[in-house]
Amino acid sequence: MIYVYCTELRRSALRWWLPVLVAIDLAVLYGRARWWIGIWPQTSVAAQIPAFYFGPFFAALAAWSVGRASRHGTDEQLDAAARPRWQAESLQLAGTVTYGLAVYLVGIVAAAITSTGSAGPGFLWPGYLCLGAATIVGCAAAGHAVGRWSRSRVIAPMFSALVCFVLLGSLGDSLGLIVLTGPPDARVAAWPLVTRLLLAAGAAVVAVAVPRPRFRPRGGRRPRYGRGQAYASAAALAVVVGCLAAYATAGSIQVSRPSPARYPCTNTTPASCVWPDDQKYLPQMSAMMSRLNEIPAGLFTVPPRYYERGLRAPRYQYVDFTVPEGAMWEVATGIAIQIVNATFPNPCAAATDADTAKQIHAQYELGTWLESRLTGAPQPPSVHGGPPGVDIQAIGKLIYTQQGSQLTWVRQRLATLRNTPCA
Amino acid sequence: MREHLRVAVRYGRTHHAASYLAGLAVLVLADFLLGSRALVLPLSDATIAFRAEIPAAYAVLAAATLHSPMADFEQCASRRYQHTRAAHIAVVLALTAATELVAEAAAASWPAGIVALRSVLVWAGIALVSGRLLGMTLSWVLPLASILPLTYFQQNSDGTDRWWDWVKQPPGDLACWLIATVSLALGVLLSQLDQWTPRPWVPRRLRRVGQTRNGG
Numbered sequence: 001m002i003y004v005y006c007t008e009l010r011r012s013a014l015r016w017w018l019p020v021l022v023a024i025d026l027a028v029l030y031g032r033a034r035w036w037i038g039i040w041p042q043t044s045v046a047a048q049i050p051a052f053y054f055g056p057f058f059a060a061l062a063a064w065s066v067g068r069a070s071r072h073g074t075d076e077q078l079d080a081a082a083r084p085r086w087q088a089e090s091l092q093l094a095g096t097v098t099y100g101l102a103v104y105l106v107g108i109v110a111a112a113i114t115s116t117g118s119a120g121p122g123f124l125w126p127g128y129l130c131l132g133a134a135t136i137v138g139c140a141a142a143g144h145a146v147g148r149w150s151r152s153r154v155i156a157p158m159f160s161a162l163v164c165f166v167l168l169g170s171l172g173d174s175l176g177l178i179v180l181t182g183p184p185d186a187r188v189a190a191w192p193l194v195t196r197l198l199l200a201a202g203a204a205v206v207a208v209a210v211p212r213p214r215f216r217p218r219g220g221r222r223p224r225y226g227r228g229q230a231y232a233s234a235a236a237l238a239v240v241v242g243c244l245a246a247y248a249t250a251g252s253i254q255v256s257r258p259s260p261a262r263y264p265c266t267n268t269t270p271a272s273c274v275w276p277d278d279q280k281y282l283p284q285m286s287a288m289m290s291r292l293n294e295i296p297a298g299l300f301t302v303p304p305r306y307y308e309r310g311l312r313a314p315r316y317q318y319v320d321f322t323v324p325e326g327a328m329w330e331v332a333t334g335i336a337i338q339i340v341n342a343t344f345p346n347p348c349a350a351a352t353d354a355d356t357a358k359q360i361h362a363q364y365e366l367g368t369w370l371e372s373r374l375t376g377a378p379q380p381p382s383v384h385g386g387p388p389g390v391d392i393q394a395i396g397k398l399i400y401t402q403q404g405s406q407l408t409w410v411r412q413r414l415a416t417l418r419n420t421p422c423a
Numbered sequence: 424m425r426e427h428l429r430v431a432v433r434y435g436r437t438h439h440a441a442s443y444l445a446g447l448a449v450l451v452l453a454d455f456l457l458g459s460r461a462l463v464l465p466l467s468d469a470t471i472a473f474r475a476e477i478p479a480a481y482a483v484l485a486a487a488t489l490h491s492p493m494a495d496f497e498q499c500a501s502r503r504y505q506h507t508r509a510a511h512i513a514v515v516l517a518l519t520a521a522t523e524l525v526a527e528a529a530a531a532s533w534p535a536g537i538v539a540l541r542s543v544l545v546w547a548g549i550a551l552v553s554g555r556l557l558g559m560t561l562s563w564v565l566p567l568a569s570i571l572p573l574t575y576f577q578q579n580s581d582g583t584d585r586w587w588d589w590v591k592q593p594p595g596d597l598a599c600w601l602i603a604t605v606s607l608a609l610g611v612l613l614s615q616l617d618q619w620t621p622r623p624w625v626p627r628r629l630r631r632v633g634q635t636r637n638g639g
Contacts, residue, residue: 013629
């Protein structure tokens with residue numbers, strides 16, 4: 001068996017295309033974003049993302065590969081061979097999957113190496129990586145099955161790639177087949193992950209065990225399955241249905257992670273605290289806090305500490321900041337909202353609609369000004385939109401003017417908020 | 424006339440005409456059912472609907488009809504057969520593109536239909552190139568690979584679409600029509616080079632995915 005498996009690997013053209021596939025994997029890993037470097041959960045998710053593209057591709061490849069028996073007219077020979085058919089099929093599927101996982105593994109190793117230098121405590125999270133591996137295996141198995149049951153050489157690869165692409169592309173996130181980001185306050189749930197691995201294994205079992213349904217041939221003979229084969233097919237299908245049921249009832253793949261006992265904070269006042277995984281952001285946070293201190297005291301009520309989401313009790317979930325894709329602007333948004341809310345802890349409902357509009361507009365303007373001051377720069381172009389009705393360009397210019405004129409501008413807004421007539 | 428029709432039907436039967444029409448029907452159905460579903464893409468806040476990528480399947484389907492069980496035999500055919508083959512490409516491409524245009528126009532809008540038509544032309548060229556390089560049954564490889572840049576690298580850093588993003592640029596975009604022209608011209612040219620290069624260009628050992636020495 002091992003010898004035949006080695007022959008499968010040695011004789012596959014994928015051996016020659018491996019550098020191309022690795023280049024694609026690395027392009028997906030590094031080509032678009034590098035903010036994940038230095039954060040282990042995000043690095044693990046980034047290493048898993050190529051599986052989103054390799055899934056459909058290896059589905060098509062497996063469907064093409066399995067067609068070799070009919071292309072070369074050896075279908076009957078294989079059926080009549082001394083070894084049972086499932087052994088040959090499983091070796092072939094194993095060969096395809098091996099190449100898929102090998103490419104995936106190279107990406108994981110590269111991601112781990114680039115993250116090691118700047119990362120916080122811990123290492124790669126195996127949960128996310130297993131999820132990607134399950135995606136590749138499951139897609140390849142589905143492609144193998146479709147290619148085996150179809151007679152077409154072109155439709156089968158195309159169809160299996162299309163189905164995998166639709167499944168992963170439109171439902172992958174909601175079905176939990178792939179994960180798009182790995183925030184530090186989430187972890188992979190064990191049992192849902194196991195069900196996904198089981199589902200991939202079940203798909204592989206069906207792909208090797210269930211032959212193409214044969215209908216009554218011209219001669220009028222009855223289709224002759226061996227009884228063992230019929231049992232094996234039924235058992236494989238039952239296994240897959242069982243796996244599907246387990247998967248459907250298992251629940252969400254990402255669940256909230258218990259907050260750590262110790263977490264790093266900036267040694268500034270006010271301070272900002274992040275998850276240990278996110279400790280590479282501490283210098284940026286310190287800079288942000290010192291920029292916050294440049295704003296003269298007395299204007300705003302500034303909370304003494306800011307937390308990343310998940311460090312405090314769940315009721316602060318919508319108060320605390322997050323760092324999506326390493327964007328400091330989003331952190332500043334979270335902090336600015338906290339400052340404005342602390343300055344006006346219990347705003348009353350305004351008397352008229354016009355007053356409400358003025359109140360909200362002043363809040364938005366103050367928030368945008370605070371965000372720009374905290375990041376020390378205008379709103380970056382990568383952030384689309386912003387609070388409605390706020391002239392972001394003007395505020396972007398305002399933060400570079402004299403402190404005095406800025407404070408006059410701020411005091412006007414604060415006065416608007418204080419003097420809003422209550423209902 | 425009748426004789427010609429009979430020949431055409433026979434030609435169609437060896438070139439998967441029935442499968443092609445069935446495939447077209449399935450894809451039109453997919454256009455209507457899945458077209459407006461948004462793709463959930465990693466690391467992206469851009470929304471790409473499935474209707475942007477479905478033309479790739481149309482193009483592959485069209486290119487796949489160039490395969491026939493008698494492919495080896497056809498490769499040493501006379502010049503007359505080369506003309507037939509050119510007519511075949513023209514008819515199938517026109518039929519496929521027209522179907523996609525009408526399907527998209529009915530499912531979404533006329534501008535969307537024109538973008539889809541352009542996408543079919545681009546991908547048809549890519550599929551023909553892929554078929555020339557790897558063999559007609561592998562004409563799906565390059566179109567499938569081209570989905571990656573179109574869904575993952577399609578945005579400039581400021582969130583606008585790249586100039587070459589032929590599925591997102593507006594129907595009148597000149598650069599994308601240029602891409603379509605170049606791609607289609609290259610594809611048709613390469614697929615018409617049969618007389619001198621009867622074999623796929625990529626050597627056999629690079630195309631053999633899971634074939635053992637004994638062909639099993």
